[in-house]
Amino acid sequence: xxxxxxxxxxxxxxxxxxxxxxxxxxxxxxxxxxxxxxxxxxxxxxxxxxxxxxxxxxxxxxxxxxxxxxxxxxxxxxxxxxxxxxxxxxxxxxxxxxxxxxxxxxxxxxxxxxxxxxxxxxxxxxxxxxxxxxxxxxxxxxxxxxxxxxxxxxxxxxxxxxxxxxxxxxxxxxxxxxxxxxxxxxxxxxxxxxxxxxxxxxxxxxxxxxxxxxxxxxxxxxxxxxxxxxxxxxxxxxxxxxxxxxxxxxxxxxxxxxxxxxxxxxxxxxxxxxxxxxxxxxxxxxxxxxxxxxxxxxxxxxxxxxxxx
Amino acid sequence: xxxxxxxxxxxxxxxxxxxxxxxxxxxxxxxxxxxxxxxxxxxxxxxxxxxxxxxxxxxxxxxxxxxxxxxxxxxxxxxxxxxxxxxxxxxxxxxxxxxxxxxxxxxxxxxxxxxxxxxxxxxxxxxxxxxxxxxxxxxxxxxxxxxxxxxxxxxxxxxxxxxxxxxxxxxxxxxxxxxxxxxxxxxxxxxxxxxxxxxxxxxxxxxxxxxxxxxxxxxxxxxxxxxxxxxxxxxxxxxxxxxxxxxxxxxxxxxxxxxxxxxxxxxxxxxxxxxxxxxxxxxxxxxxxxxxxxxxxxxxxxxxxxxxx
Numbered sequence: 001x002x003x004x005x006x007x008x009x010x011x012x013x014x015x016x017x018x019x020x021x022x023x024x025x026x027x028x029x030x031x032x033x034x035x036x037x038x039x040x041x042x043x044x045x046x047x048x049x050x051x052x053x054x055x056x057x058x059x060x061x062x063x064x065x066x067x068x069x070x071x072x073x074x075x076x077x078x079x080x081x082x083x084x085x086x087x088x089x090x091x092x093x094x095x096x097x098x099x100x101x102x103x104x105x106x107x108x109x110x111x112x113x114x115x116x117x118x119x120x121x122x123x124x125x126x127x128x129x130x131x132x133x134x135x136x137x138x139x140x141x142x143x144x145x146x147x148x149x150x151x152x153x154x155x156x157x158x159x160x161x162x163x164x165x166x167x168x169x170x171x172x173x174x175x176x177x178x179x180x181x182x183x184x185x186x187x188x189x190x191x192x193x194x195x196x197x198x199x200x201x202x203x204x205x206x207x208x209x210x211x212x213x214x215x216x217x218x219x220x221x222x223x224x225x226x227x228x229x230x231x232x233x234x235x236x237x238x239x240x241x242x243x244x245x246x247x248x249x250x251x252x253x254x255x256x257x258x259x260x261x262x263x264x265x266x267x268x269x270x271x272x273x274x275x276x277x278x279x280x281x282x283x284x285x286x287x288x289x290x291x292x293x294x295x296x297x298x299x300x301x302x303x304x305x306x307x308x309x
Numbered sequence: 310x311x312x313x314x315x316x317x318x319x320x321x322x323x324x325x326x327x328x329x330x331x332x333x334x335x336x337x338x339x340x341x342x343x344x345x346x347x348x349x350x351x352x353x354x355x356x357x358x359x360x361x362x363x364x365x366x367x368x369x370x371x372x373x374x375x376x377x378x379x380x381x382x383x384x385x386x387x388x389x390x391x392x393x394x395x396x397x398x399x400x401x402x403x404x405x406x407x408x409x410x411x412x413x414x415x416x417x418x419x420x421x422x423x424x425x426x427x428x429x430x431x432x433x434x435x436x437x438x439x440x441x442x443x444x445x446x447x448x449x450x451x452x453x454x455x456x457x458x459x460x461x462x463x464x465x466x467x468x469x470x471x472x473x474x475x476x477x478x479x480x481x482x483x484x485x486x487x488x489x490x491x492x493x494x495x496x497x498x499x500x501x502x503x504x505x506x507x508x509x510x511x512x513x514x515x516x517x518x519x520x521x522x523x524x525x526x527x528x529x530x531x532x533x534x535x536x537x538x539x540x541x542x543x544x545x546x547x548x549x550x551x552x553x554x555x556x557x558x559x560x561x562x563x564x565x566x567x568x569x570x571x572x573x574x575x576x577x578x579x580x581x582x583x584x585x586x587x588x589x590x591x592x593x594x595x596x597x598x599x600x601x602x603x604x605x606x607x608x609x610x611x612x613x614x615x616x617x618x
Contacts, residue, residue, distance in 0.1 A: 021513065022513075023510045023514075024513060154514065155534060156533075162533060164530060195509055196503055197501065197503065204512055205462070207513045207516060208333060208464065209464035209471070210517075211521050215521065216524065221473060224464065224471060230506075230509070
């Protein structure tokens with residue numbers, strides 16, 4: 001064990017669900033990123049030091065990064081601890097994987113300090129304990145792309161995460177975060193527990209189409225498949241400006257898009273950078289006209305997940 | 310118009326649903342095939358001549374091939390008719406796309422006689438009128454692979470069929486047809502109109518996994534994804550021997566499989582021919598021990614759909 005090394009991890013924002021892939025698809029963004037500094041400690045356990053202004057809990061069992069690290073340390077036989085200093089840029093509650101970035105960054109960093117002893121699938125499993133702290137659900141659709149990079153399919157999460165990286169053609173991503181608050185837990189509660197079979201069939205036709213479109217670099221198919229008949233009609237009600245952003249972004253040439261995770265952020269995919277810029281203008285106009293504070297990102301898909309420097 | 314030419318079409322059996330892709334996935338088989346002879350007639354309309362012993366209706370509006378041909382002829386401005394002589398080898402009600410073979414073969418043949426004026430997607434649309442006669446539902450999951458060949462995704466059927474051919478690695482297919490009768494319409498009626506969202510999520514994770522497995526030639530992923538938590542638990546009750554065939558085929562090395570269409574035929578996919586042969590032995594043993602007449606096929610995926618000679 002080397003207790004003097006300190007490493008820095010850039011943990012990316014991520015877009016979960018990807019319209020038709022509720023709970024099974026996600027991708028990582030090149031911007032924004034959280035910055036985390038980790039080092040091993042002789043004292044077992046986890047020490048969380050928040051260096052940002054978000055006033056997140058520092059008690060490890062109540063902190064997303066802490067819970068993920070405690071899960072990882074349970075699989076480490078040596079007496080060792082981890083100290084992590086966290087500078088979050090990804091605003092909690094924005095819908096672009098803020099909690100997943102903390103969890104993924106923490107376990108990726110600790111794994112490097114411990115000599116890369118765990119597989120990516122094991123890291124996803126540890127990090128899901130962090131998501132459980134944040135939302136009550138051990139979901140992996142932000143965690144997996146944060147750790148694997150690119151677009152990932154989470155085919156199943158039990159007994160172990162079955163993560164399938166999906167090679168995707170170049171895509172530009174425009175994200176808008178309107179500054180309203182939606183709790184992931186609330187966004188889950190409003191979903192119906194049962195869905196019409198005919199809608200489920202449409203959904204799995206679209207998710208199959210999206211996977212085929214990504215793997216075959218068929219942009220038109222990607223666009224046609226970005227349709228959600230189950231989750232979006234319920235959740236979009238919570239997001240002012242949703243319908244207008246979506247319609248006007250398509251008019252501007254976007255392939256399609258929708259709610260990022262459980263919102264309130266919205267994302268749009270474009271084939272060309274100029275289109276993604278036009279979409280950013282649309283997003284700003286919609287939220288300016290609604291008088292809502294907002295922040296936009298124009299970025300691309302992060303192919304490597306958390307980066308260590 | 311050339312009213313003297315006659316052509317022969319081999320219309321393949323097909324496997325719809327492919328376990329996790331209810332109503333959206335299907336593939337074509339190299340065996341068995343129906344044989345159909347078509348020629349144009351000066352007399353408008355459709356003439357059906359059944360040359361087999363299945364006693365199917367000959368009135369065009371009540372015959373699967375007839376309804377499909379009438380739909381096609383409505384899109385033909387010239388005064389012309391089609392006569393089709395049908396020799397079915399694919400037993401009606403077997404669950405391997407008997408009605409779809411009649412519908413697909415008819416429109417593929419007529420299109421050739423008319424100078425290939427319709428696209429494959431248009432032919433699917435015409436042929437679906439045939440499926441409507443057979444089962445009351447305009448579904449395309451047997452029609453599409455019968456016309457395109459290979460494995461096909463039917464992303465959507467309205468407003469027009471959106472068919473996505475999926476390149477698949479070499480696969481051996483073992484099929485058993487236990488000689489019991491299941492009506493497609495009954496097999497649909499017993500399905501629940503609503504499904505738990507959590508099951509739907511598992512299903513679209515699996516269908517996404519199957520598409521990725523096929524396109525990436527990942528046999529293990531194909532095998533893991535061949536899981537159906539929605540349709541199979543309901544329909545398998547109608548098929549004696551189902552659980553035993555499935556379990557023992559997996560033990561014999563099959564990647565996986567399940568009900569072909571709405572049954573009663575079962576199919577299993579294998580990577581190696583020897584495995585597919587072992588699966589055929591298993592299938593025969595199970596139905597022999599149950600005292601049920603049965604027929605097996607050991608074949609591969611038909612890559613071209615209906616063949617014209």
